[in-house]
Amino acid sequence: MxxxxxxxxxxxxxxxxxxxxxxxxxxxxxxxxxxxxxxxxxxxxxxxxxxxxxxxxxNSLPEHLERVHEIGDQQFEATFVSAPAPVNPGLGPIFNNVSCSSCHVADGRGKVPGTGESAANMLFRVSIPGDTEHGNPKPVPGFGDQLQTRGLLGKQREGDVQITYTTQTFEFADGSTYQLRTPHYVIIDPYTTLPVGILLSPRVAAPVFGLGLIEGISEADIVAGADPDDKDGDGISGKPNYVWDVLKEKKVLGRFGWKANQPTLMQQVAAAYNGDIGITNFVFPKESSEGQTQFDADPGYNYELSDSLLHSVEFYIRTLAVxxxxxxxxxxxxxxxxxxxxxxxxxxxxxxxxxxxxxxxxxxxxxxxxxxxxxxxxxxxxxxxxxxxxxxxxxxxxxxxxxxxxxxxxxxxxxxxxxxxxxxxxxxxxxxxxxxxxxxxxxxxxxxxxxxxxxxxxxxxxx
Structure with missing residues (x-):
């Protein structure tokens, strides 16, 4: 290992x-x-x-918890395949990648595709204007809340994204220059017509170490730093995000993700399995493709990731040191x-x-x-x-x-x-x-x- x-x-x-x-x-x-x-x-x-x-x-985990961490590590790196299969079945039918570690390489930061490369290793959130009853962004009919850029054999992916850049040159005060590149994203080859006004937000995978410590910070301490109305006049008006906790069935503080749109490590991990790999679990038991032409689940199917393995992956991430x-x-x-x-x-x-x-x-x-x-x-x-x-x-x-x-x-x-x-x-x-x-x-x-x-x-x- x-x-x-x-x-x-x-x-x-x-x-x-x-x-x-x-x-x-x-x-x-x-x-x-x-x-x-x-x-x-x-x-x-x-x-x-x-x-x-x-x-x-x-450091200093007892031996039985080291074992849970090791099991989670193995599962984090496990490659899923289409069912039926003796090991790690359930991939897809549409998905973004085949394992956690394919995006979070070495538990670190994802890489942006190079010129001419597929954007498959990036994640693209999609929605249409408006909110759901829980305050989530409203999913795109026929696509859900993220674009699935891969599909199993015989299953049509939702689409891909073409990325181009324009570059501008700017100056520091001393006259030396720097360049900034602005990305431009266009959804290509959608499997069905996209609605007008779709909202697209790109994401690269963020590092996963230290997240257990971040989850350990009290809500009171985080909220204490907020100043949404900039009452102290320093120009900084940070505010918390309150998001839907699927298991608690209520809004709670968000702290994970680029927009703090996930409340807990468990929900973050479970959502990634379901949305990124197409793997159902007890938190998100429905296929991400449900209601679409790619959907192929047996009505009597069980979760594709056991509760124990989901918990082990969550514990693995929780106990990664800094x-x-x-x-x-x-x-x-x-x-x-x-x-x-x-x-x-x-x-x-x-x-x-x-x-x-x-x-x-x-x-x-x-x-x-x-x-x-x-x-x-x-x-x-x-x-x-x-x-x-x-x-x-x-x-x-x-x-x-x-x-x-x-x-x-x-x-x-x-x-x-x-x-x-x-x-x-x-x-x-x-x-x-x-x-x-x-x-x-x-x-x-x-x-x-x-x-x-x-x-x-x-x-x-x-x-």
Whole structure:
């Protein structure tokens, strides 16, 4: 297996303890504390700068829970095939990919298709104007809420997406230039006529490590950071998204997904199996193709993914550790951190959070973590708008993406494509795409000297 072995876990745990003792770490939550910030995931921090940095199990899990994590790991990587089959049957009949790991490569970030390549590894949310009774975006008749770009033999996919880019050149205040590419999406070869006014929103797969810690942050702490009316006058008006919890049958706080449109890891995982792979489960028991010509399920069929396997995958993701900071005491990195704070980036990408007490899983309990997010929705301006509302998120609003581990993207995933649709080809482009509430921070960066811009990138690379 490619995940951390028990022996390595012991070494990592000892390393954490020795490092903490040597640095006399004070986990007070102070943003400028140089000791705690090395431990991005608190006690659930992995010391690995290599290609497996996003794939480490939590420290100090009991043996029986390590086994659940391992089963979930195997299922996360399992390739589904069409039924009947002795192993992993149930793929499709229409789908986006064949396994979780096909999009979340090495538990990390998905890659944007190159010129002329199929967009099949991206996810495209679709809807028509309006909301359902629960506040969801209204599904497209004959297509549902996402475009299925693949189909089984003899089954017609819903369509594909053609991606083209236009590139513009801009200037920093010192006269040096940078380029931004704007993506353009056109649905091609739809299996049936698309309605007028369809809303299309592209997504690339986000990293899955550290999500258990994010789920462990209390709702009260997240909501406490909201300021939807900008009463403090700082130009930042973050707000929570309240979304439909399928199991609880009520609206609750959303915290996962590019627009914070999923409330729990269980619902996120179950929805991905159902929508992305065409695998039914106890949370989403109906085929995504139900009501369409591709639908082929037996009326008496059982769930295609057992409850135990679904729970194991959810637990696997819940217990993925966070890679440690690198070079946090480097002078240039410190300079970059000061710039990150002075620019105002820290107002949304908040360095610190603390998980709530968790008696059921002590490894998640009361951890000071450094995800660099407030998990709130922010208006990012027209440049990044998908113009597709999602529950309380408007067409220009996105959840603040966590930044932890972002400096290891090239090492783990082999690319540096960022933002919700991967349009940014590096971190500086991602910054310069910021608008709306983040426009003052972007302008601050645009006016920096090259030395200061490089320092800012060094800081981000250390996360």
């Amino acid at each position: 490619r995940k951390t072995t028990k022996a390595v876990l012991i070494i990592a745990t000892l390393s954490t303890g020795l490092y903490t003792a040597c640095r006399k770490a004070d986990i007070s939550g102070n943003d400028t504390n140089p000791d705690s910030e090395w431990l991005s995931g608190g006690s659930q921090t992995a010391f690995d700068e290599g290609s497996g940095a996003f794939s480490h199990i939590f 890679p440690a900071r690198r070079n946090a005491d480097n002078a240039v990195v410190k300079q970059g951190k000061d710039i990150f704070i002075a620019s105002g980036c820290i107002k949304c990408h908040k360095a610190n959070a603390r998980t709530a007490v968790n008696v059921a899983l002590p490894q998640l309990s009361n951890q000071l973590i450094h995800p660099y997010t407030d998990l709130l929705l922010h208006d990012m301006g027209e440049g990044l708008a998908d113009n597709r509302p999602d529950f309380d998120a408007s067409g220009t609003e996105w959840r603040t993406a966590p930044l932890w581990g972002i400096g290891l993207t090239q090492k783990v995933n082999g690319h540096t494509n960022f933002l919700h649709d991967g349009r940014a080809r590096n971190l500086m482009e991602a910054i310069m795409w910021h608008g709306g509430e983040a426009l003052p921070a972007k302008e601050y960066v645009r006016k920096l000297s090259k030395n200061d811009r490089d320092a800012l990138l060094a800081f981000l690379g250390s996360l």
